[in-house]
Amino acid sequence: MRNRYCVIMAGGVGSRFWPVSRNSMPKQFLDITGSGKTFLRETFDRFAKILPAENIFVVTGRIYADIVNRQLPELKDENILLEPYGRNTAPCIAYALYKLLAKDPEATMAVAPSDHWIKDEDLFLKDIQAAFDHAEHNPSLVTLGIKPTRPETNYGYIQVSSSSQNKYKGGAMPVKTFTEKPDLEMAEIFVKSGEFYWNSGIFVWKLSTIREELEKYMPELAAQFDGWRDALWTDGEDDFIEKAYGDCPKISIDYAVMEKTDKAWLIPAEFGWSDLGTWESLYRCASDVDDRGNVSRVEDCLVSDTEGSLVLSTEKDKLVVIKGLKDFIVVNTDDVLMVCPRDEAAVKQVVTDLSMSDFNRYK
């Protein structure tokens, strides 16, 4: 296991859980699910069960360095990679890749977002181990594909051929295509076909394999980092990264490599997964739904004549009284109260309205 590493990507700035998440405190640093741990902490603890802590790295924005330090105090500074700007996942992975190459060129690395919900941790770890095994024995870029349970239009999909499903029987299968988020009609076809899996954004590969593919499909990006790798692990690292990122395109690893490579493999996974990208998805994943379909994350709460609603308050010592709502979200924080229909379009509209209003400071 010494050669196995994990890179947790924690650079997101999304305002999808606004008003609980903010630009200054994005989702990965919050305990949105009420588990008692932040997403980042959950993700770290999950990998720490199969990897030594010193093999776990976190990539995040410079402005979040303090938060990561606070939430993962056991993590050494050298294990926290600070991006000067967000440039999507390809530059983030390139940074981690060249940093690890300089330390342990024979290594295998898992890359995982820091803000996803995983229901069955044991199943997850089993799949991750299988992915490590596969990546170590094959020149492959392995991804965990989630067996879809509904025609979700907020996720990317990965296709394998149906013949390979028979051939590989639950093990890793060669990927046919990576696809972007489909419309509903297409999503229904995807799910019905049985050939499509949700793209979890979790990858496992040997450093040598991903490096090769990056050099092939993103030669400039690879050269940028490779040319300066002597600066990594030195005092000059931050300056170098600042320059490298300045020239980087904003591009995802999916688009930069996975859609193009012929080395993509998929391990089908059924551990229960959501990227928790919306309040609606949080509501759907909640295990504490009462018999009227309400989820209440408030200590002092009186709910009546209400159904299908999510009520959440992060303000201390506050009584929340709710009556007569149907399919609503009520979110109360220290400085924002939002009462809004639960459907995704409505919540999205609220955040859009906010951005264009005089109250942009609350974002």
Next chain:
Amino acid sequence: MRNRYCVIMAGGVGSRFWPVSRNSMPKQFLDITGSGKTFLRETFDRFAKILPAENIFVVTGRIYADIVNRQLPELKDENILLEPYGRNTAPCIAYALYKLLAKDPEATMAVAPSDHWIKDEDLFLKDIQAAFDHAEHNPSLVTLGIKPTRPETNYGYIQVSSSSQNKYKGGAMPVKTFTEKPDLEMAEIFVKSGEFYWNSGIFVWKLSTIREELEKYMPELAAQFDGWRDALWTDGEDDFIEKAYGDCPKISIDYAVMEKTDKAWLIPAEFGWSDLGTWESLYRCASDVDDRGNVSRVEDCLVSDTEGSLVLSTEKDKLVVIKGLKDFIVVNTDDVLMVCPRDEAAVKQVVTDLSMSDFNRYK
């Protein structure tokens, strides 16, 4: 004018504007209407236009003494009458009556609740002056009766005979009956008849007249205060009042005297009045309704797809975002958030539920 006094009754403990009003801070001490002044301050200022400040007295609960001092700093301590317990209006009026008798037996006094909304102050003062005039020249208990604009079931009504309406033409008319709150059917008959007025709870009378009627209809109460009146205006006043109130029944002046006396007169009033007993009534009296029927009393507020709703927040530096509500009340304070249909029964139910819940401390 030297002989004219006003007694402002500010002892109410109502939780009708819960969660803004509390047991520790009832409605009369709040600026519920957003006028910039509390009800008590409004009431005081109104009477101060026609009476010298030293002729204005406030009766309130002992626990509210500090609040009254703070809100009416110009009021001398001797002008604040402190009740040890709430005993409804008859004992409150008896206390004020015997206190004034000891000071100025020839006086005329107005009695007014401290927590009513009055739209046209000039008309109100004109009617009060007329009531003073009438009470000074006749042995009458004068009340201001509000010309009803709808069959309200939350108010008591006062009946005059239709013949007296012709006879007295807008001046004071002898009262036929005082009635309790009617049901809707009865209220509709009342309004249609043209003989009924809303009971505003505002009275004007000479001390000698009300004393006589009190002695006649509440002899024990009168004797209780009369026997100990030497203690008034002395250091022994509080002790005496404590004892007197201990023996007092809880009884309104309407029930104790007005329904029985033959000296009741009514001055018809149309200055725009509400006892503001419910959030619904506040909504109805609001002058700042937007074109979708919303009233918003929040500094930072984003309201969309919402109609007929009242949104109010007393918490500082908080953005309130409301979407998709119809005929709702959203009230946010430092320690309570309430989202509830606007109708009176729903709000009442919330407060009842609260009383019986583990969260009674928020009352």
